Amino acid sequence: MAGQPGVTAAASRPAETAPVIILGYPHSGGQRLLSLLSDNSGLACTSGTGLLPLCSQAATVWRLAEERDGESGHISALAAASIRAMVGAMVTQILARVGRDRWCEFAGATEEAAGTFLSLYPAARFVCVHRCFSDVARTAIRASPWGLAGPGYAPFVAAYPGSTLAALAAWWAARTSALLAFEQDHPRQCLRIRCEDLDADQPGTASAMASFLGISDTASQAATNPGHQPEPATRPEPAGTAPEPAIPVAQLPPALLAQVNDLLASLGYPPLTS
Numbered sequence: 001m002a003g004q005p006g007v008t009a010a011a012s013r014p015a016e017t018a019p020v021i022i023l024g025y026p027h028s029g030g031q032r033l034l035s036l037l038s039d040n041s042g043l044a045c046t047s048g049t050g051l052l053p054l055c056s057q058a059a060t061v062w063r064l065a066e067e068r069d070g071e072s073g074h075i076s077a078l079a080a081a082s083i084r085a086m087v088g089a090m091v092t093q094i095l096a097r098v099g100r101d102r103w104c105e106f107a108g109a110t111e112e113a114a115g116t117f118l119s120l121y122p123a124a125r126f127v128c129v130h131r132c133f134s135d136v137a138r139t140a141i142r143a144s145p146w147g148l149a150g151p152g153y154a155p156f157v158a159a160y161p162g163s164t165l166a167a168l169a170a171w172w173a174a175r176t177s178a179l180l181a182f183e184q185d186h187p188r189q190c191l192r193i194r195c196e197d198l199d200a201d202q203p204g205t206a207s208a209m210a211s212f213l214g215i216s217d218t219a220s221q222a223a224t225n226p227g228h229q230p231e232p233a234t235r236p237e238p239a240g241t242a243p244e245p246a247i248p249v250a251q252l253p254p255a256l257l258a259q260v261n262d263l264l265a266s267l268g269y270p271p272l273t274s
Contacts (some may be wrong), residue, residue: 018036019104020043020122022105022126023127023182024129025175026152027131036149044104045105046108051105052109054086055087059075060085062079066079075119091122111179115186117187125212127193127213130194130195135195137165142167156171163251163252169252173260173263174259193209
């Protein structure tokens with residue numbers, strides 16, 4: 001690999017060499033997109049390394065050390081150079097291990113952590129992956145039939161202890177709202193992808209991703225039409241099996257249902273109806 005690979009380069013490097021961050025949440029389809037890009041695009045793909053949260057934590061420590069704790073979002077040039085050096089060393093190791101020269105990460109990072117990373121690497125490209133709530137809910141319940149567990153779900157389960165569906169709806173709404181807010185704040189650095197468009201090979205999805213990420217059309221077409229089975233909730237049922245049960249919309253409080261339907265409309269999905 002010639003020169004300094006990946007995110008160790010200057011912030012002004014073009015899109016073709018900038019780091020790629022896939023932002024999503026569990027069951028959104030982001031992990032699947034990462035796998036497809038890893039197979040076809042030449043990117044060194046990783047998942048959950050924690051590098052984006054690490055950047056955010058390091059920036060917080062630097063602000064405290066420099067007594068900038070009241071200047072949220074701002075760090076000095078020295079702090080930025082230090083964080084880039086730390087991240088660059090780690091990413092260089094990843095790239096060397098797989099023999100590639102551009103890094104791609106699937107991260108369920110917060111909007112704040114993603115924003116900090118973008119401030120350090122303004123050329124970074126973010127692919128924000130969305131999925132219809134009903135498919136997310138069915139997939140999440142299949143994955144955790146004994147109940148939702150883990151710190152990501154905990155506050156929503158506590159808020160809606162009587163309904164797993166309501167807890168999932170509140171969780172999905174929070175994650176989706178954060179992704180949409182990040183897209184709105186950084187329109188030039190973000191590309192929105194719907195998981196369903198990957199499965200359906202919607203016209204323009206492959207070419208849009210190729211142009212945005214600076215990868216070949218062939219690679220993007222393979223990623224958006226790979227001939228793989230879609231995620232479980234959207235996989236066609238074998239002949240003779242019962243159809244998927246309807247989402248019990250009555251379990252959702254009216255305000256939560258309205259919020260979910262507003263977000264579905266923003267993403268071009270049909271509303272939930274009773």
